[in-house]
């Protein structure tokens with residue numbers, strides 16, 4: 545008997561889930577013999593439910609929420625022996641992982657994909673004993689996102705992040721960094737490091753346009769300077785998707801990274817505050833099976 549679990553964050557995306565959930569249950573009921581729904585109440589719940597789906601050998605797990613819920617489910621699936629096929633009905637504001645897989649951001653359209661049963665093997669990242677599927681970032685700009693309060697987000701939306709990021713750029717705080725990768729070692733002063741597995745970072749799809757969710761690589765950018773003339777130079781190349789051609793940007797395509805610094809710096813993991821450096825990150829190549837649109 546086939547069975548699917550829907551893990552839903554009722555608070556995600558202005559509480560859209562109420563309307564969408566019955567449609568998702570109906571669509572999945574036409575594919576699987578049994579559909580069960582688990583509603584999250586707070587941090588960690590989605591990870592627990594995903595672990596339960598592995599232990600009980602569910603065929604599919606469907607995320608209904610934002611990138612936070614996707615990240616929690618990926619952490620539950622981790623390296624469990626049985627990993628259900630993973631589907632995403634995006635309800636959040638950015639939905640980077642869904643974007644990079646070509647999953648429609650309209651939840652109703654995303655439900656339609658499930659019945660086509662097109663499956664793609666996707667990489668996930670492992671950082672120490674945690675998992676991620678999108679991006680790692682180190683530096684003051686990455687840390688600035690934690691300063692954005694809920695009140696600022698409500699009042700200013702994504703502009704709140706822009707303001708905090710701009711403040712961090714003005715302060716200019718480079719840090720000494722050592723990056724060990726597939727091809728050797730990079731040492732120097734950096735302002736920001738971004739290592740992405742997908743072509744969508746914060747909803748922006750031009751940082752690493754060639755990144756594919758199953759290419760086995762962390763597309764790593766080290767920004768070595770943040771002077772005003774450089775920013776003016778970088779922005780057009782960023783918009784054109786050609787940032788890696790810039791002298792002040794080091795681009796490394798690697799399957800593993802080891803980062804060290806003499807300063808107390810934390811890495812931002814999929815948009816949330818993570819662990820302090822040093823850390824080791826690897827790609828688990830084609831590790832998860834995902835429901836994707838037929839064309840991807």
Ligand SMILES: Nc1ncnc2c1ncn2[C@@H]1O[C@H](COP(=O)(O)OP(=O)(O)OP(=O)(O)O)[C@@H](O)[C@H]1O
Nearest residue numbers: 555556557584585586587609610612613636637638
């Ligand atoms: N019932 C709940 N009420 C409040 N918070 C919850 C609830 N369930 C889960 N959460 C927390 O909400 C976090 C963020 O959720 P998620 O990313 O799915 O939605 P979102 O914030 O709307 O999306 P986005 O980040 O794209 O805006 C989760 O990591 C989890 O810790």
